[in-house]
Amino acid sequence: MKDEWMTCEEVAELEGISVRAVQARCARKTLPCKKIGGVWKINRLEYEHQKGKFLVTQKKQILKSENSTVKSALVFANAKGGVGKTTLSVVTADKLSLLGYKVLLVDMDPQGNATTFAGLQPYRGTGRPGNGEYKEALHDVLLGQVFELFGMENKIRTRDAIYPARGFYVLPTDNRAERIKYWLLDNAHAFSTGMDLYNVWTEHFPFLLKNALKEVEKDFDFFIIDTPPEMGWATTNAMMCATDIVIPIELGNFEVAGLEMVFTFIDQCAVKNPKLKILGIVISRYGPHRSRLDIDLEDQLRKHEIWGPFVFQTIIYRTLLVREATNAYKSVFEYWRKGMSRDSLQSLDEFTDELIMKLILNNKGLDNIEAGEKL
Structure with a gap:
């Protein structure tokens, strides 16, 4: 020490x-x-x-569950790209791990940006990968679930594809994950009728990730799931095993209007996953200078009859900190350089504090945290 x-x-x-x-x-x-x-x-x-090197104070009380079952499977989702889903998912994993929780970050986006931000790179050689490298990934795990579904041997277990990052663990992904959704088409000849193919696609494929994570759910306190910018197959899989959803949004007329599609998609997923809840909408990539339009759009969003009650009080501001920390493969809470303002970290720290408090208040049945405990 x-x-x-x-x-x-x-x-x-x-x-x-x-x-x-x-x-x-x-x-x-x-x-x-x-x-x-x-x-x-x-x-x-x-x-x-x-x-500003560490905004997470060591004097904060670490909230722990009496059991090791996952408290929350938290999904960051939006149909639009570039709104901060990946950044916030990795930042949240960093913050929860700093508070003493065991966290698994699941990268469902075939672009693999969350995997890269966490400091992992694909292993190109043979044998065992070294530190900061991965060999088996999400593609292998989900394909193993497909094999089990059809009575074939699953050679890759979920634990085989989980790698340590800085303080938390990662189930990485790369562009191979994009091929999973085409597996049924590639093997359509094996089905007797089109209805059999349809039933597998609608009743089994949406639950591949959920079934895969059952193997490790007692090993972690939180699952943090990053999703691609679409409301398609990968995001559906994330929703089927999720308990809570955070929707990052950049202020703009098209972005705000697109919330209706996101809410409709979540409602459809909740039919098959009754535990699914919207934790909140967070305004991200804000500023650095507030225009009159920004103020009006924020006010419109907060006063909206449906969406308003879900909006986080905290706003995530644009900052070079995230870009620099990503390039350095470091946590934003640990990366620092001379001349950087403490305020560049403040909104991220306040957001994760607010998120954790919402989890505690909204998910009383997920853990044994007493209502009187505070951060």
Whole structure:
């Protein structure tokens, strides 16, 4: 464990300045410090919070369930791309893992961006993959479920395709996952009638992911599922095993109007999955400067008779932090560089806090958390 107190030399090395400059800041009380034995010492935890390196305070109470069954299978979904689904799914996995939960991030988007953001790359060689590489992926797991469905041997178990990332685990994906939905067409000759083919597609294929995750549901507190920008086969699979849905949205007339299609799709999925609930709508990729149109659209969304009650109070602002952290394959809560504002992290931290509180309030039956416990 790191020492509670830092020396002026440590801070000077971290910030690339002189020791004398750090001592001067201590004398002006602009650093969380005090003199110990006649030498300035800086409180490590308060310094890191001040610099914005860690916005997740260690003093927060970790909310834990008495059992190890998954509390929530949380899906980020929207028919439109570029609204922040992948970013928020990975950020949420990072935050929950920092709070001490066991989290599995499931990447359902064949683009594999959540997999990349989590720091995993496909293994191109033979034998066992190394750190930060994956071999088996979502495609192999779901194909194994298809084989089981038709009485064939499943050689890839779900656990075989789960890899450790920074603090959480990942079920990765790549463009091979796109081929799963064409499997029935490729093997249509094996069915006696078109009705048999249709029944398999509508009654069994939507539950492939749910059946696959049953194998590991007692190993994790949360499933976080990133979905592609469509309301198709992959998103349907995510909905069938979900308990909660978050809909990221960028403010715009077309985007707001598209919510009706998303809500209709969720209603259709809820017929087969009664546990499915909308946790909320989060406004993302906002700003950095608020225009009159942004203010009007936000006000329109919050006052809407149907959608208004679901809108998160927190707004996710545009920031270079996410792009830089992605390029560095690091958590946004740990990535930092000189000159970056603490405010660039604030909205992401506030969003995840609000999300966790909504999960606690909306899913009382999922865990044994007492109503009186607070973050």
